[in-house]
Amino acid sequence: MTPRTRRWNTEQRETDMAEDTRKQQLLELFTTITNKKTIVEPMRKVHGTLRDRDAVEREIALIMREVLDQGYFKTKLAPRQLSRLVVAYYDGKNDTEIARALGDEKLSKTVARARVRLKLFRELDFKMPFDQVAMSDLLDSGKTMKEISEELDVSPSTLREYRHVIEQQRDTTLDPYLERIRDVMEDRDLSELMTRGVANDGLSEAIDITEAIDMGEF
Numbered sequence: 001m002t003p004r005t006r007r008w009n010t011e012q013r014e015t016d017m018a019e020d021t022r023k024q025q026l027l028e029l030f031t032t033i034t035n036k037k038t039i040v041e042p043m044r045k046v047h048g049t050l051r052d053r054d055a056v057e058r059e060i061a062l063i064m065r066e067v068l069d070q071g072y073f074k075t076k077l078a079p080r081q082l083s084r085l086v087v088a089y090y091d092g093k094n095d096t097e098i099a100r101a102l103g104d105e106k107l108s109k110t111v112a113r114a115r116v117r118l119k120l121f122r123e124l125d126f127k128m129p130f131d132q133v134a135m136s137d138l139l140d141s142g143k144t145m146k147e148i149s150e151e152l153d154v155s156p157s158t159l160r161e162y163r164h165v166i167e168q169q170r171d172t173t174l175d176p177y178l179e180r181i182r183d184v185m186e187d188r189d190l191s192e193l194m195t196r197g198v199a200n201d202g203l204s205e206a207i208d209i210t211e212a213i214d215m216g217e218f
Contacts, residue, residue: 057083089120
């Protein structure tokens with residue numbers, strides 16, 4: 001073996017060792033972020049998202065079922081529909097698009113009310129043709145909705161919509177459930193962020209290699 005060949009072999013081994021070390025570091029990072037020591041889901045099935053949309057919707061639907069079973073609010077939407085509403089909202093869909101995705105564009109008002117109840121507000125929700133503080137004061141004054149709508153020069157139906165927004169903004173009943181939903185969505189966003197970078201950081205290959213392997217062995 002010539003000195004040049006020996007030198008090339010040495011350099012190649014060092015490169016391979018560096019690559020193995022980098023993969024191990026990535027795997028440790030993955031374990032730290034996800035708080036999981038074992039990869040039990042075949043990752044090849046979910047390249048493009050470490051937590052697929054259906055799994056996220058199922059998890060949120062379980063939370064929604066708890067909320068509905070507690071009677072915290074009433075809606076014609078089923079738990080799975082509410083979970084799809086949440087995911088679609090985070091994906092930037094408007095109420096009409098969400099209703100269409102649920103199978104009936106006529107559900108847009110139902111979607112809007114459920115969305116507000118879940119504190120998934122839009123900027124447009126607060127663009128009121130009157131002072132919000134003045135409306136809040138009037139609502140607390142004991143006046144009827146008809147009297148308030150006349151004073152603010154809006155229809156009673158419009159007033160009810162804005163009142164709904166203000167009431168839900170104040171209401172803290174659902175906050176523990178909504179925090180759990182936010183955690184689910186943040187986990188999804190983190191997974192998608194990690195997945196978008198796997199082509200460049202080598203994590204995709206590392207995940208494939210360690211599929212269904214106990215991370216504790218390392």
